[in-house]
Amino acid sequence: MALLAWAWLLALALLGEGEATLAVGKKASDPPVDNPGRGGEARALHCCRAPAPHSLALACDAAPGDKIVAVPYAVYGAASEGSAACGQERDPQCGASVRDAIATECVGKRVCALKAEDFKNACPDSEGELRVRWVCRSDNGPPLDRLPAPSLPPFPLRANGSIIVDAKGQRVKMVGVTWGGFHIKGVPGGLDEAPIEQIARVTRELGFNVVRFTFSAQDVIENPIVEEARVLANPRLKNKRALEILDEVISTLAEAGLMVWLDFHMFDSDWCCSSQDCSGLWFNERYSFETYVSMWRSLARRYADTPALVGVGLKNEPRPVCTGKHSDLISCNVSDLYELAGGRSLIFGENEEEEECVWPAWGSGPEVLQYRPAMERVGGEILAENNNLLIGVSGLVYSQYLTEVAFDPVKLPKQNLVYEAHEYSWYRNYAAKGVFDVDHDPEGAWQRLSELLDNNWGYILRNGIAPVFVSEWGMSHSWEEHDNESRWFRLFRRYMHEGPLAEQGGLDWAYWQLTSVQIGGTKRSEGAEENFGILTGVGRPQPLTPTSPRSEAWAPAEARCLSEPGRAQPPQGRAQAGQGFPMYARLRQGEALQGMHGVFCIARAPHWHV
Numbered sequence: 001m002a003l004l005a006w007a008w009l010l011a012l013a014l015l016g017e018g019e020a021t022l023a024v025g026k027k028a029s030d031p032p033v034d035n036p037g038r039g040g041e042a043r044a045l046h047c048c049r050a051p052a053p054h055s056l057a058l059a060c061d062a063a064p065g066d067k068i069v070a071v072p073y074a075v076y077g078a079a080s081e082g083s084a085a086c087g088q089e090r091d092p093q094c095g096a097s098v099r100d101a102i103a104t105e106c107v108g109k110r111v112c113a114l115k116a117e118d119f120k121n122a123c124p125d126s127e128g129e130l131r132v133r134w135v136c137r138s139d140n141g142p143p144l145d146r147l148p149a150p151s152l153p154p155f156p157l158r159a160n161g162s163i164i165v166d167a168k169g170q171r172v173k174m175v176g177v178t179w180g181g182f183h184i185k186g187v188p189g190g191l192d193e194a195p196i197e198q199i200a201r202v203t204r205e206l207g208f209n210v211v212r213f214t215f216s217a218q219d220v221i222e223n224p225i226v227e228e229a230r231v232l233a234n235p236r237l238k239n240k241r242a243l244e245i246l247d248e249v250i251s252t253l254a255e256a257g258l259m260v261w262l263d264f265h266m267f268d269s270d271w272c273c274s275s276q277d278c279s280g281l282w283f284n285e286r287y288s289f290e291t292y293v294s295m296w297r298s299l300a301r302r303y304a305d306t307p308a309l310v311g312v313g314l315k316n317e318p319r320p321v322c323t324g325k326h327s328d329l330i331s332c333n334v335s336d337l338y339e340l341a342g343g344r345s346l347i348f349g350e351n352e353e354e355e356e357c358v359w360p361a362w363g364s365g366p367e368v369l370q371y372r373p374a375m376e377r378v379g380g381e382i383l384a385e386n387n388n389l390l391i392g393v394s395g396l397v398y399s400q401y402l403t404e405v406a407f408d409p410v411k412l413p414k415q416n417l418v419y420e421a422h423e424y425s426w427y428r429n430y431a432a433k434g435v436f437d438v439d440h441d442p443e444g445a446w447q448r449l450s451e452l453l454d455n456n457w458g459y460i461l462r463n464g465i466a467p468v469f470v471s472e473w474g475m476s477h478s479w480e481e482h483d484n485e486s487r488w489f490r491l492f493r494r495y496m497h498e499g500p501l502a503e504q505g506g507l508d509w510a511y512w513q514l515t516s517v518q519i520g521g522t523k524r525s526e527g528a529e530e531n532f533g534i535l536t537g538v539g540r541p542q543p544l545t546p547t548s549p550r551s552e553a554w555a556p557a558e559a560r561c562l563s564e565p566g567r568a569q570p571p572q573g574r575a576q577a578g579q580g581f582p583m584y585a586r587l588r589q590g591e592a593l594q595g596m597h598g599v600f601c602i603a604r605a606p607h608w609h610v
Contacts, residue, residue, distance in 0.1 A: 043139045044195030045233045047086035051079055051129040052117035059111045060136030062197070063144035068106050070135040074099040076119035078126040086193055086232040089131060096122035102132060150204060150257035155307040156388035157259075158415045161464040163504055164390065174469055176210035176261065176510030177203065177534060179249075181519040183265035183272065186219040186242035187230040188249060189515040190535070194233050196248065200256035202535070203514065210310070211258050212471055212510040213249065214265035214272075217287050217295050243302070254308035261392070261510070262299065263313035263471070267292075268330045271523065273317045273398065278332040280319035281360055282374045285333060293378050300385035311390030312382060313420055313471060314375050317398040322357040334358050340366045360396060362404040371396065372410055379412045387416070392469060394420040395457060399472065400427060402457040405465065414466070421457045422472040425479075425488035428452075438487045449491045450499060461500035467508060470496075474512035474532045 050056040060066040075082075077095015091097075098119050106112030116130035138144050154167035163171045181189035190199055203211060219242045226245055231237040237245055250260050266272050266279045267287045273279070283289040296314070303309045323338070325331040338356040360371040367373070372393075379391040393410050395402040399422035410417055430436045438445040450458075460468050473492065479485040496507045516533025 044197070044235070045086050045133060046136060046139075046195070046198075047084070047131075047133045047193050047233060049084045049129050049131040050116045051127060052120050053115070055113065055115045056130065056132070057111055057113045058106055058109075058132060058134050060134075060138060061110065061201070062136065062138035063146040065144050066136055066138045067108055067110050068112060068134050069108075069137045069139075071099055071103040071106060071132065072135060073133040074102040074131070076116065076122040076128055076130045078123050079129040080127070084129075084131045085229060086133065087235075088232065089133065092123070094123040094126050095128070098122070098130070106134070149201075149255060150209075152254065152257055152259065152308060155310070157310045157390055159390065159418055159467050160415070162461040162467055162501065164418065164467050164469075164508060171504060172209075173505050174210050174261075174508035174510065175208055176212050176471070176508075177206075177208050177514045178212040178214060178263070178472065178510055178512050179203075179514040180214050180265075180512075181515065182219065182242070182246065183214040183216040184269055184519050185226070185230060186216075186224055186269065187226045187245055188213070189517060189519045189530075191234050191237065191245075192230055192232045196234050196237075196252050197256070199514075199535075200252045200258060203253075204256045204258050206534070209257070209259060210261055210510065211253050211514070212261045212263050212313070213246075214263045214316070215246070216266040216269040217264070217292065218267065218269045220295055220299065221287075221291070247302075250303065250306060250309060254306070259308050259310045261311045261313065261469075261471070262303075262309065263316055263392075264296070265316045270327065270330060273319060274326075275320040275322045275357060276324050276326040276332065278321060278326060278330055280317075280321040281358075281369070282315055282371075282378070284321070289374065293381050296378050297381050297385055300382040300389065304386040307388065309389070311392055311418065311469075313392040313394065314378055314382075315371075315394055317422065318360045318371055318394060318396050319398050320357045320359045322355045324355065337366075337369065341369060362396060363408050372404075372408065376411050379410070379416075383413065383416060387413075389416065390418045391416050392418050392420045392471065394422075394471075398422060398427075400456060402460060402468070403455065405457075405460055409465065418467045418469050419457065419460055420469050420471045423453070423470055423492055424473060425475070425482075425485040430484045430487040430491075432483065436487065436491065438490050445487075446491055446494055450495055453495055453499070458495075458500045461507075468500075470507050470509040472512045473509060476531045477516075477529075477533075478531075 046058070046060075048056050048058065058068055058071075060068050073089050074097065075089070075091055075095050076098050077092030079092075081092030081094060083090040096119075102112075102114065105114070114130065114132075116128070119130055120128055122128070138146075153170070153172050157164050157166055157172055159165075160169070164174060166172050179188050181187060223241045223243050225239060225241050226237070228238050231240070231245070237248060240248075253260055266277065267284050268278060270277060278284040278286075282292055296312070300312075321332055321334050321337075323332055323334050335356055337358045341358050358369060361369050363370050363372045375393045379393070382389060382391060391412055393412075399420060402419050402421060405419065410419075428436065430438070432439060435448050436445045454462065457468050460466055475485055475489055476482070479489060496509065499507065501507055511534065512532055513530065514533060515535055516530045518528045518530050
C-alpha cells in the first residue's frame with residue numbers, strides 16, 4: 001500500500017543489502033489473479049505504484065510470520081495510460097509486464113524494496129510508473145499469531161483540571177493525527193489502496209494513540225452508498241453506506257489500540273476551510289441549527305456503546321461566513337444576518353465594504369450568532385445520549401482564540417469539557433527582524449510567542465480551568481525550505497514541551513494530517529499530493545530534500561533531533577526496526593513526532609512506499 005510510512009523503518013534497514021537488477025517482460029500483464037480469503041471471502045488488497053526515479057517497497061506485516069506469497073499484477077508503463085485502480089488495473093499501451101521478475105525477487109520476503117527506474121526500458125519515452133499488487137500469507141493462508149495490539153486506557157476519559165485522565169485517574173496524553181477525507185467524499189482517504197487494518201496498525205505503531213476523524217453533516221444525514229472506487233483495497237466495504245464504513249473505521253481503530261475523536265468539519269461535503277464554504281457557523285441555508293443538533297444526537301446514540309470513541313469536536317474552526325458562490329454546488333447568502341449584525345464584524349468591529357460577512361461571537365450580539373450558548377445546547381444534547389464523552393469546544397477565528405473563557409466559560413460538566421485550539425505558521429508573520437525572529441533573538445521570540453499563546457488559550461491550562469486539545473497543527477513537506485514555517489515550528493515545538501504543561505509531559509495534540517493524497521474538494525486536485533500528510537502517497541512520492549539528492553537515494557538516512565535540552569537523542573545513521581526509539585525515521589521527510597516521549601525528530605531518507 002502506497003500510504004504506509006511504516007516502510008520507512010523497514011526499508012531503511014534493508015539499504016545495505018544491495019540492489020537487484022530485474023528483467024522486464026515483453027508482453028502486457030496477464031489477467032489479475034483473484035485474492036480469495038479463507039472460505040472464499042474476498043480479502044483486502046495490497047497495491048502500490050510509483051513513478052521513476054522513485055522507489056517503493058512491498059510489505060506484509062500483519063504478524064511476525066507474514067510474508068509475500070504472490071504478485072498477481074506488476075506492470076511498468078506510461079503513467080498517463082491504463083488504470084492503476086487496485087484490483088481493477090488496466091495495462092497502459094506503452095509498457096510491459098514485470099510480474100515474473102518482481103515475483104522472483106519478492107516472494108518469500110517480508111519486505112521487498114524496488115526501484116521503478118529499473119524497469120524504464122519498458123516505456124523509455126514516457127513518464128513511466130511501476131504498478132504492483134501483491135498477496136500476503138496473512139491474507140489467505142493459515143491463521144498467524146499476530147502481535148497483540150497496544151491496550152486502550154481504562155474508560156471513560158475525564159477532564160481533570162488542565163489534563164485528561166483515565167478511569168483510574170492517570171493522565172492520558174492525547175498524541176493524535178487527523179484522518180481526513182470523510183468530510184469530502186463520505187470515506188476516509190487511503191481505503192482504495194490499503195487494508196483498513198494495515199492503516200490502523202501502522203498509525204498505532206507510529207506512536208499515535210488517538211485518531212481525529214473528520215465528517216460532514218451531508219454525509220451523515222444523507223448516508224450515501226460510497227463509490228466502489230473509494231474502497232477498492234477493502235472489498236468487504238463495497239456497496240456500504242458512509243455510516244457503515246464509519247462503523248468499520250472506528251471498530252478497526254479500536255482493535256488496533258487507537259482512540260477516536262469525531263470532528264464535525266463541514267455542513268456540505270467539501271474541503272475546509274474558508275469564509276466562502278458556508279460552514280463557519282453552526283447552521284447554514286441548507287442545514288438548520290436543529291438539524292445540526294439532531295445529527296449530533298444520532299451519532300452519540302449510534303456509538304454510545306463504543307468506549308474507544310472518547311470525544312467529539314462540536315465545530316471545527318468557527319469563522320466568518322460571506323455571501324457568495326463557493327462552488328457549483330455550494331453558495332451562501334448571509335444578507336439577513338449581515339443586517340442583523342449591523343453590517344459589521346462582531347469580533348473586530350470591521351466594516352466589510354466589499355463583502356457581506358458575518359462573524360460568530362462568543363456570547364454577545366444577536367442571539368443567533370452567539371457561539372457559546374449554541375455549543376452548550378448541542379453539548380448537553382450529546383451528553384444526554386452518552387455522558388462518557390469528552391466535549392470539545394473550539395476557539396473563535398479558525399480555532400485561535402479562547403480569550404473569553406476567562407470570564408465567560410462554557411457551561412457544561414467540568415469532567416466532560418475540553419477546549420480545542422489550532423496552531424499554524426500562517427497565523428502570524430515570522431519574518432526576519434520581526435517580533436518572532438527566532439534566528440536573531442531566539443529567547444525574545446520564544447517569550448513573545450509564549451505570551452501570545454498564553455493569552456489566546458494557554459492561560460486555561462496554566463490556571464487549571466480545563467484541558468486544551470491542540471487538535472490541529474502541522475507543517476508542509478517542504479517546511480525546512482520556508483523561513484516562516486521553520487521559524488514557527490522551532491518556537492511552537494518549544495511551547496508544546498516547555499509551555500503550560502511542561503511538568504506534566506506537554507500539550508495534548510493531533511497532527512494534520514494522516515494521508516498524503518488529495519481525495520478531492522473545491523480548489524483541490526484528486527490524486528495530487530496532500531502537502532501535509534504523514535503517510536506516503538501513491539504515485540506522489542515526496543522529492544528528496546536538497547541535502548539528499550536523488551543520486552543518494554539509497555544512502556542511509558541522516559537525522560537530527562529537535563528535542564529540547566536534556567532529552568535523550570535518537571541514534572545517528574540508519575534506523576533499525578524494533579530497536580531504540582520506536583518512531584525514529586518512520587515518518588516521511590520531516591514530521592517525525594515522537595510525542596509519546598516528547599521528542600521531535602527530522603529524518604531525511606529515501607521515500608518508501610508500501
